[in-house]
Structure formats: structure tokens, C-alpha cells
Amino acid sequence: MELVIIGGGPAGMSAAVAAYESGVRDMMIIERDEALGGILRQCIHNGFGLHRFGEELTGPEYAWKYEKQVKELGIPFKLNTTVLDITPDKTITAVNPEDGVFTIKAKAVILAMGCRERPRGALNIAGTRPAGIYSAGTAQKLVNMKGFMPGRSVVILGSGDIGLIMARRMTLEGAEVKAVCELMPYSGGLARNIEQCLNDFKIPLRLSHTVVRVFGKERLTGVSVARVDENRRPVPGTEEYIPCDTLLLSVGLIPENELSKSAGIALSGVTGGPEVNQDRQTTVPGIFACGNVLHVHDLVDFVSEEAETAGKKAAEYIIGIRKKNADVTLKTDGRIRYTVPQRITEKSDVNVYFRVGDVFRGACINVYSGGRLIASRKKARVAPGEMEVIKIKKELIPDSGELYFELEAKK
Amino acid sequence: MAAEGIAYYDAAVIGAGVAGAMTARELSRYDLKICILEKENDVAMGASRANSAIVHAGFDAKEGTLKAKLNVKGSEMMSRVAQELGVKYKNNGSLVIAFDEKERSMIEKLLIRGNNNGVRGLRIVEREELRRIEPNISEKAICALYAPTGAIICPYELTAAAVGNAMDNGAELLRNFEVTGIEKKDDVFEISSGSKKISARIVINAAGLYADKIAAMVGDTSFSIHPRRGEYILLDKECGAAAVHTVFRTPTEKGKGILVTPTVDGNLLTGPTSVDMTDKEDKSTTDDGLARVKRETSESIPSIPFAKTITSFCGLRAVGSTGDFIITSPVRGFINAAGIESPGLSASPAIAEFIRNMLLEQGFSLKLRKDYNPVRPPMHGFACADTEEKNRIIKENPAFGRIVCRCERVTEGEILEAIRRNPGARDVDGVKRRTRSGMGRCQGGFCSPRIMEILADELKLPFEAVTKSGGASLMCVGKTKEGR
Structure with a gap:
């Protein structure tokens, strides 16, 4: 099979739709629960979708927007199915009441298993x-x-x-x-x-x-x-x-990465999720990750956006597109706890998401490349509970070396 | 004969801890009508669910004591018992480590004592060998007493399996039967629990912390039992390999010292503390106790990753006033199995035999049953099956293809089995102890609502009547939209 998506929550569904729109047909979503939608099914309060749809939706309404697309496009999915193992060569073992224990060999995999509570x-x-x-x-x-x-x-x-x-x-x-x-x-x-x-x-x-x-x-x-x-x-x-x-x-929420470990994927000690490049590709080629399995998000709108990237890039990987014209590692000063992605391998405009470790007022986020300031963004207040983003323009991305993210602020 | 209307049994075992369970199982080999009286909603609710899960080799107890004799014998019997009962058992060996010359002389004494007790294969391993066989051991350990017969087992799995096997052979389990009175009428004991009453010719008092209270009901006030608190910290399966053997500190007067051990399920277990208490119901953990467990076990194995803690818990050992196991018979037909603190789990198969022999000596005729079956199929049969076998089982019963507890990969089929098989689980913790559902990293966060539903369906209870562990431990307090 060309693409297997593990998890039918907002990340998995959004990634599936994006991959479909990029031409992938031979694909499947594997969902352990009895329905698509993931944790949004129980989030019956409103406030979802403000960024993405400009309206206040409940969790199930937000999920339905994607579930509808999955169903209309005819993207196959298996419910009540739990993935037991993923190998580094992308063989997936799963189990459900109808098929028993079965394996699928995939060309590409998107991890979208979400997170668990501490x-x-x-x-x-x-x-x-x-x-x-x-x-x-x-x-x-x-x-x-x-x-x-x-x-x-x-x-x-x-x-x-x-x-x-x-x-x-x-x-x-x-x-x-x-x-x-x-x-x-x-x-x-x-x-x-x-x-x-x-x-x-x-x-x-x-x-x-x-x-x-x-x-x-x-x-x-x-x-x-x-x-x-x-x-x-x-x-x-x-x-x-x-x-x-x-x-x-x-x-606290902990990205659920037991399967990622079995696949040999390198995990970040800070996020608890896989280390990825701008495509949300993990350290195992052809395995992508998005949503809360990658890093815990505050807003589902950003999960969908991230998942679209993963879906689109997984589709490119399947057709054999391999763009690599940079090899840059993203580092942070500790006040900024982490970035996603952690690596940039292609010179394109990259939205870098990050979280800070404390509350800071009058903050200024500075990005350095080889000691030179290449991007900067001011924020009146930053806090650990709110994910931040800064855009790095493609022409500013070096061939190799480091991008250093620093927070300048009063505490 | 018993009064009319009161259920009559040949033997009543009070207490479904490991000692009572193994004794009931031993007695179920004979042509006896047996009941097990348990005050809680499930078996293994006392010290048998919260202890070090160790089968001790037998070098600790003083020569000549019942503890020494029954420990060594029980430990030798355990692998066969575990196999018959389908219980996980691993002979991983144990180490008592010494940090200085004073401790070396202590473990040398243990070596002599162990040899006198008849423990096989004991020897002192020096620093270099110690490091080779236990790679994460502290640099500061100079030598250790190595006991190759030391082993690990799951104590509540063993207890449930022994009760289950006794039940499969005809024994009855009466739950929520807290013995409140015993009256001897001729050669029969009438045992009541509030208004409920049964009668029996033979009574085994395996009531753990309350064995003194039960003995006093037949006029035996020769001993008392007090609780000794032991706190433990259990770590994620990721950490199970941090220790190969069961690693003890050199013992002190207060107990065997804090240990680090892998469990049969692959977790890492650290503890226990040892604090004498008065309240027999206070199973709370303390900040000080948990801090001590961390500190002292880290001295043995410095790399224990306590950040990967799954849970902490407290057990109360039933410490007898004589210092030894109290296996006595104050009245013909009434046998105390009291003060069964450590090494009680290890000794339990031998305790059961010992009690049977006492009954024979008292002139009870025990006739072996022809249809006795010592074997109980394992609860973890599905988990251990290969793919082909799993698919055969799933085809027959699709519930085995539906994973309910994702962390420990427990299927709905296994949960149903835990509720349906002897002794069936009646509450969420009962399902957990039988299947490990909810014992993993998320601690039941994802699976407990589904397990509550399955319990409600199977036991024909309203959802809001499902308990965590019987009694008033309700999981929910009512429906939504009911207001206050």
C-alpha cells in the first residue's frame, strides 16, 4: 500500500485529505476507536475552528468537516483497529475483530496517534x-x-x-x-x-x-x-x-510514541514526539508525523495545518520527489524550549512553531544564522500555554549549520 | 450437625489472601465441601496485592523457625505450582549487596544461615563478577550474596489463580463476608457475618491483619497482629531491565531492606519501607516514605529513572507478636495461619501442606478426589499466543480482536474472561489485577470508561453502580442532567 495513516482524529483525517488531493489513492486510515474524530468527539464545547474556518465550532462539528471529506472522497478507513507495531521498513501490524492480526507494507506512513494524559x-x-x-x-x-x-x-x-x-x-x-x-x-x-x-x-x-x-x-x-x-x-x-x-x-499531555519507538524514530527529549524536518518527516525516511503525537497543540486549527503539510509531503515522497538543498539544525536558548520542525532540509518558506518555558513580557524572538540576525518578532506576552510561530523566508535559510532561536525579554 | 437453614461446609477458609488461597486449593484436592470467606469484594485485597512479589530463597529467617522451614520448602515448590496454575514465574536469582566490610560480615552470616536452612547454591560474588551479572549496580557495592534460587512472581495473580483453581474443583467464594462471630456447637463452627451465617467442621484462619481478632472468637488470645507499612514505587516497563536480579540491601532488624527488582510483567519495582503502625486500614503512602524508597534504592542502582514512575502504593504486612509464622490449632478443627508476613508468599505452598498435615494429625479423614484437576489455564494465554493462534481465537470470538487497554494491549475478550472465570472480577480493580488493563502508562485514563461498561453489562448492573474495588468505591455518582 502506498500510504497508511495511523489515527483517524483531526490530524489523521486532515493528512489523509491532503494526501488524496495530492494524488494518492492507494491509502488507508487506521483508527482504534469505533468512529473517526479522535478526542474531538468528546470535546462538545465550542471554540474550535476560529482560525481555520472563521467560525466557532464544537469539537464534533470540527471533526465532521473532515470526516465528511474523507467519506465523500472515498478514502478507506478501518475502525476498531489497533496498530501493534511499525518496523523501520514500514511494515505495520494491526488487529481488529474482523481481520484478526494482519500486516500492511506501506511506502509511506503518517503517524497521527495523538497524546495521552499524565x-x-x-x-x-x-x-x-x-x-x-x-x-x-x-x-x-x-x-x-x-x-x-x-x-x-x-x-x-x-x-x-x-x-x-x-x-x-x-x-x-x-x-x-x-x-x-x-x-x-x-x-x-x-x-x-x-x-x-x-x-x-x-x-x-x-x-x-x-x-x-x-x-x-x-x-x-x-x-x-x-x-x-x-x-x-x-x-x-x-x-x-x-x-x-x-x-x-x-x-500534562504526553505524545503517544510507543509505536514510533518500535519504528526506530528519534524522539525529542523536550516535546516527547519525533524529531522532524519542515515536511514533518521523521528521522526514518517515509514516516511522517503530525498533530499531538508530534507535539502537543493548543488549537486544533494548527493541527490541521500541520497535518496538511505531512499529507502533501508524504504524497511527494510516494511519487519519488526528494528535495534536499539544505541541512540546517534548529537550536534554542532554553527560554524557548523547542521548535517544530527541528531540522530544515529544503529552502522553502518555513513556519517554525515553538513554546517558551516561562511567562515573559515585552518579548522579542530573534533568529540567528551564523551569528547574523535573520528574523525577529515582537510579542507583548508569551507563555508556556500558548504555542507561537515565526516564519523563516526561504532566501534566509543557509545551506547548512544552525538556526539559533533566542528570546529576549523581561521576566 | 448444623442447624437447619444454615449452609454447611466441611471446611471454611477465612481470608482470600495468598495463604488462604493456597490452603483452599490444597484442601480442594480432597473430598471436602469448601468455602472461602472474604470480607472484601475480591481476592488478594490485603498484603497479597501489595508486596515485593518475590519468591525468597530462604536465607533470611533464623534457623529452626517455621519461616525458615516453610520458606525454603515453598520456594522449591513454587515453580511447579506456578506452572499448574498458569501463573508467570521467573527464576531471576537474588543479590544482597554489601557496601562495606561491616555489611560483608553480615552477608557472610546470611550465607551460613542460608546453608543451614538448606538453601541451594548460595555464594558470595565479588565486585567484578557482581558488576558483570548486575551491570547497573552501584560502583560502591563491594560484594554480594548471590542466591540462584531467588525468583519473582505476581502475588495477586497467584492468589486469584489458586482461588480459581479451588473453585474449579468445587470450592465456593463468599465475598463481602466479614466474619463477625464464631460459635462452636459440638464439633461444628457456626460462622456469622452480620445476619449471614454458615457452618463448618474445619476452619482455617488466614485473616491476615485480623487473624488475632478471628482467633479470639474461639478464645485464642495467645498472639496479636500489628500492621507494618511498606511503600513501593512501580516504574514503567521501559525501565524493567534496570535490574536483572532482585537486588536487596543488607538487612537490618526492621526487615530485609529496600529492594529493586524486575517484575514478571517487565516493570521495575522498588521498595518497601518498613514502619510499624497501629491502624490496620491505613494504606496511605507518605511523602517521607516515597522519598526514602527513591533515596535508598538509588544507592543500590543509581540509574533508576523515577521520572518513569507508573504508580506508588502501600501494603500492610501482618506482623505476628511471636516473630514467627503462627500456625497453631487452639481447638481441634480450627487452625490459625497467622502472622504470615514475609516470606509468606514464598512459603504459601508449604504453608498449605503444613496445614493439611495438621488436619490429618487431628484425625480428619481426607480422601483424595478422583476428579481433582490441579491445572488452571493461564489468564495470559492470548497475549502469549503466536499470530496464527491469535487469529484462530479471534475468528472464534471476535472480542479478542478488540483492544480495550492500549497501553498493556488487553483485549475485550480477556476482560470478559476475567469477569467470567473463577474467581470472576466484580469491579474495575479486579479486572485490572487479572488482565493488567489500566496498569500501563495511562493508568486507565483511556480504557476505564469502557471497562466500566463491560462490567455493568456482564454483571447486569447500572453503569453508576460499578465500583473501583467494591463497597462504596463508586466510580460515578449518578447521571448527568440530574441537577443537585
């Missing part, structure tokens, strides 16, 4: 292990897709976007959200979500606070929260007990 265990919060502790996304699935309430009085740890969305969602369903605690001195979510999901409902956001202990034998009965110091260590004496029956965790 669970409680990874935080090592002391205390008991009662029912009532969920990651925010699991709670979202229970409420929005199953129609059940995980609890009635809620503390949320972490102010990632899903946590913020769920603070509002639980409130609308009649639960009392007592606090959202955030370990960092700033929120990890979008500014608009802080306004619309917390402030509009008078839900307190407690920055520099964490949950230090969990109580309850069978069902959660309460948590102890404490202020943390500048090293994120709980300050003794600041503990406060909050009675609640539910603790939701929104403490």
Missing part, C-alpha cells in the same frame, strides 16, 4: 487510592459521551486546557468546583479558557499550589493542598484540607 501515579501524590480520581479527559468522556457524573464536589489539579474546560463542564452539570490548583505561578492553559471557564463561573484558580495528600478509603473524601515555593516544593504549614469527592488531573 496520570496520578506519575505525580506520586501521597495518601490513599480511593475511587474518584480521574484525569480530566477521562471525566470528560464519562460526562459527555456516557452521560454520567464522576462526582459532585471537585478539586482540579493542573490548569491545562482540558482541566479548565472540565471545571466549566462540571459546574454546568451541577457539580461544585472548589478550586483549580496549579503548581506553576502561571496557568498552563489558554488565556481565553481562564476567562471563559474559571472567571466567568467564579472558580478560584490557585497558582503555585499543589495537592499534597489524598484522603478517603473507598471514595475520595478530600484532598490537602499546599502552596509551593519557587522550587515547586510544598511549603510546610500551608496545607489546607478541602473536602471533595472528586479530584481531576490536568497535569
Whole structure:
């Protein structure tokens, strides 16, 4: 088969449509769930598609725009199908109830498996292990897709976007959200979500606070929260007990790259996703990656854009187009945590996406090539919760060497 | 004979931990009507679900003690038992490492003790060999006691399999049966749990932390049990190769010292702490305890990547007041299997035999059943099958082609099996312990709603009645749109 796309969420569908439009026909989307749409199926709130479609869509509406195209174009897809393995030579092993365990040899592969939530265990919060502790996304699935309430009085740890969305969602369903605690001195979510999901409902956001202990034998009965110091260590004496029956965790998303590892793809230690070039091609030729499996996005609009690049470039790879007229590595100063792509191998206009490691005001992003400033962009405020982009014009891309991304700002 | 209307059994085993489970299985070889009384919603809910998962070689316990005798014997029996019960078992060997000459003299004493206990193959390995057989070991370790018979096993898998095998051979499991009273009437014991009552001729008290309370019900107050907390940190399967052997620190008065070990499922397990407690229900972890586990295990193997932690948990060992296992019979037909702390898991097959012999000595006639089957097909049969076999199974039952837990690759077929097979899972944690669904990196984030649905369907429960681990541990509190 020419192209296999792993994952039928927004990234996978958008990549598939782009590849189809670039001429690929012998292709297939493999989706583990019972329907296309990915995690958008449970995101029933609005706010999707502002950038891309200029309208406020719900998650399922946004997903439907792509699902419709996939179906109208007749792009084949297999549901209820889990990929078990990808080899470096692009042999894919998968399983489903109808076909059993089967393999497909692909000319090109697009990885679009998304990400998972960091669970409680990874935080090592002391205390008991009662029912009532969920990651925010699991709670979202229970409420929005199953129609059940995980609890009635809620503390949320972490102010990632899903946590913020769920603070509002639980409130609308009649639960009392007592606090959202955030370990960092700033929120990890979008500014608009802080306004619309917390402030509009008078839900307190407690920055520099964490949950230090969990109580309850069978069902959660309460948590102890404490202020943390500048090293994120709980300050003794600041503990406060909050009675609640539910603790939701929104403490980070992790690109799901177990399959990428089996394919021998180099992963970035910062993003947790594959290292890619401007085409979103990984270190294994012919394997591309896009969406949250590559790096965690805030807005699905950018996922779609990235996936189109991957789909189009995978199509070019399949026909045998190999453009390589540069070999540039993108480096950052640490204030800028990472860039995607991490490499540029072709002189074309490249949108470089990046995230910063802290909140900065009066920021100026400078890009240097061989010590020479080639691009610069000013931003009144940058924050870890908001992905940024800077465009590098093709004529400024050197043949080889480094592009250095630096953030100049007051903290 | 028993009073009318009360179910009568030849033998009642109180407690479905590993000691009770193995004893019930041993007794199920004979022509006896058996019941297992468990106060929780599932088996292996006490120390048997949260311990080091080690089959100790047997060099720790003092010569002449029951602990020493039954540990060495149990450890020798374990690989056969594991094979019969289809339980994963790996003879990976163990190491007790010494950091200085004082510790060297301690492990030399252990070597002598182990030899006296009859442990085979013990020897001291010096720095160079130690580094070769355990590549990530600390530079500071000068030598180690090597026990080639040390092994690893999954304790709750073993317990569930032993109960399941006993049930396949006719035993009954009565869950949520917390024994509240025992009354001896002639040669029969009437055992009640609130208003529920059963009677039995033989009673095995394997009630773990509460074995003292149960013994007192027949007037035996010769011992007491107190809980000793042990905290553990479990790491991702990516880290399972960080240790080859089970690596112990040199023991102290308080226990065998903190260890690092691979598990049979490929994870890395570190712990336990050892803190004497009073509350028999307090299974909470502590900041201090978890910090100690990290610090002390990192001294043995400096490269343990704690950033890859999957979960942390706490077990309460049932420590007896005599210092040894308390396997006694205060009244004919009533046998205590109490104070079964470490090396209780290792000793459990031998404990079961020991108890059977006591019953024979007391004059109970035990007649072997002709149809007894010691074999229980493994729960992990599908996962271990080759592709051809998998496809045959999927064709027969498509549920095996639907993966529910993506991290541990558990299929719907396996989850259904866990609910349907003896002793069937009744809650989310029960499914997890039987199938590993939810034990992986996402800790059930993706699969738990689906598992709740399957449980509700299979057990014919409303979705909101599904629990995490029985009792009031409800996963959901009601439907949406119900208001407050």
C-alpha cells in the first residue's frame, strides 16, 4: 500500500485529505476507536475552528468537516483497529475483530496517534487510592459521551486546557468546583479558557499550589493542598484540607510514541514526539508525523495545518520527489524550549512553531544564522500555554549549520 | 450437625489472601465441601496485592523457625505450582549487596544461615563478577550474596489463580463476608457475618491483619497482629531491565531492606519501607516514605529513572507478636495461619501442606478426589499466543480482536474472561489485577470508561453502580442532567 495513516482524529483525517488531493489513492486510515474524530468527539464545547474556518465550532462539528471529506472522497478507513507495531521498513501490524492480526507494507506512513494524559501515579501524590480520581479527559468522556457524573464536589489539579474546560463542564452539570490548583505561578492553559471557564463561573484558580495528600478509603473524601515555593516544593504549614469527592488531573499531555519507538524514530527529549524536518518527516525516511503525537497543540486549527503539510509531503515522497538543498539544525536558548520542525532540509518558506518555558513580557524572538540576525518578532506576552510561530523566508535559510532561536525579554 | 437453614461446609477458609488461597486449593484436592470467606469484594485485597512479589530463597529467617522451614520448602515448590496454575514465574536469582566490610560480615552470616536452612547454591560474588551479572549496580557495592534460587512472581495473580483453581474443583467464594462471630456447637463452627451465617467442621484462619481478632472468637488470645507499612514505587516497563536480579540491601532488624527488582510483567519495582503502625486500614503512602524508597534504592542502582514512575502504593504486612509464622490449632478443627508476613508468599505452598498435615494429625479423614484437576489455564494465554493462534481465537470470538487497554494491549475478550472465570472480577480493580488493563502508562485514563461498561453489562448492573474495588468505591455518582 502506498500510504497508511495511523489515527483517524483531526490530524489523521486532515493528512489523509491532503494526501488524496495530492494524488494518492492507494491509502488507508487506521483508527482504534469505533468512529473517526479522535478526542474531538468528546470535546462538545465550542471554540474550535476560529482560525481555520472563521467560525466557532464544537469539537464534533470540527471533526465532521473532515470526516465528511474523507467519506465523500472515498478514502478507506478501518475502525476498531489497533496498530501493534511499525518496523523501520514500514511494515505495520494491526488487529481488529474482523481481520484478526494482519500486516500492511506501506511506502509511506503518517503517524497521527495523538497524546495521552499524565496520570496520578506519575505525580506520586501521597495518601490513599480511593475511587474518584480521574484525569480530566477521562471525566470528560464519562460526562459527555456516557452521560454520567464522576462526582459532585471537585478539586482540579493542573490548569491545562482540558482541566479548565472540565471545571466549566462540571459546574454546568451541577457539580461544585472548589478550586483549580496549579503548581506553576502561571496557568498552563489558554488565556481565553481562564476567562471563559474559571472567571466567568467564579472558580478560584490557585497558582503555585499543589495537592499534597489524598484522603478517603473507598471514595475520595478530600484532598490537602499546599502552596509551593519557587522550587515547586510544598511549603510546610500551608496545607489546607478541602473536602471533595472528586479530584481531576490536568497535569500534562504526553505524545503517544510507543509505536514510533518500535519504528526506530528519534524522539525529542523536550516535546516527547519525533524529531522532524519542515515536511514533518521523521528521522526514518517515509514516516511522517503530525498533530499531538508530534507535539502537543493548543488549537486544533494548527493541527490541521500541520497535518496538511505531512499529507502533501508524504504524497511527494510516494511519487519519488526528494528535495534536499539544505541541512540546517534548529537550536534554542532554553527560554524557548523547542521548535517544530527541528531540522530544515529544503529552502522553502518555513513556519517554525515553538513554546517558551516561562511567562515573559515585552518579548522579542530573534533568529540567528551564523551569528547574523535573520528574523525577529515582537510579542507583548508569551507563555508556556500558548504555542507561537515565526516564519523563516526561504532566501534566509543557509545551506547548512544552525538556526539559533533566542528570546529576549523581561521576566 | 448444623442447624437447619444454615449452609454447611466441611471446611471454611477465612481470608482470600495468598495463604488462604493456597490452603483452599490444597484442601480442594480432597473430598471436602469448601468455602472461602472474604470480607472484601475480591481476592488478594490485603498484603497479597501489595508486596515485593518475590519468591525468597530462604536465607533470611533464623534457623529452626517455621519461616525458615516453610520458606525454603515453598520456594522449591513454587515453580511447579506456578506452572499448574498458569501463573508467570521467573527464576531471576537474588543479590544482597554489601557496601562495606561491616555489611560483608553480615552477608557472610546470611550465607551460613542460608546453608543451614538448606538453601541451594548460595555464594558470595565479588565486585567484578557482581558488576558483570548486575551491570547497573552501584560502583560502591563491594560484594554480594548471590542466591540462584531467588525468583519473582505476581502475588495477586497467584492468589486469584489458586482461588480459581479451588473453585474449579468445587470450592465456593463468599465475598463481602466479614466474619463477625464464631460459635462452636459440638464439633461444628457456626460462622456469622452480620445476619449471614454458615457452618463448618474445619476452619482455617488466614485473616491476615485480623487473624488475632478471628482467633479470639474461639478464645485464642495467645498472639496479636500489628500492621507494618511498606511503600513501593512501580516504574514503567521501559525501565524493567534496570535490574536483572532482585537486588536487596543488607538487612537490618526492621526487615530485609529496600529492594529493586524486575517484575514478571517487565516493570521495575522498588521498595518497601518498613514502619510499624497501629491502624490496620491505613494504606496511605507518605511523602517521607516515597522519598526514602527513591533515596535508598538509588544507592543500590543509581540509574533508576523515577521520572518513569507508573504508580506508588502501600501494603500492610501482618506482623505476628511471636516473630514467627503462627500456625497453631487452639481447638481441634480450627487452625490459625497467622502472622504470615514475609516470606509468606514464598512459603504459601508449604504453608498449605503444613496445614493439611495438621488436619490429618487431628484425625480428619481426607480422601483424595478422583476428579481433582490441579491445572488452571493461564489468564495470559492470548497475549502469549503466536499470530496464527491469535487469529484462530479471534475468528472464534471476535472480542479478542478488540483492544480495550492500549497501553498493556488487553483485549475485550480477556476482560470478559476475567469477569467470567473463577474467581470472576466484580469491579474495575479486579479486572485490572487479572488482565493488567489500566496498569500501563495511562493508568486507565483511556480504557476505564469502557471497562466500566463491560462490567455493568456482564454483571447486569447500572453503569453508576460499578465500583473501583467494591463497597462504596463508586466510580460515578449518578447521571448527568440530574441537577443537585
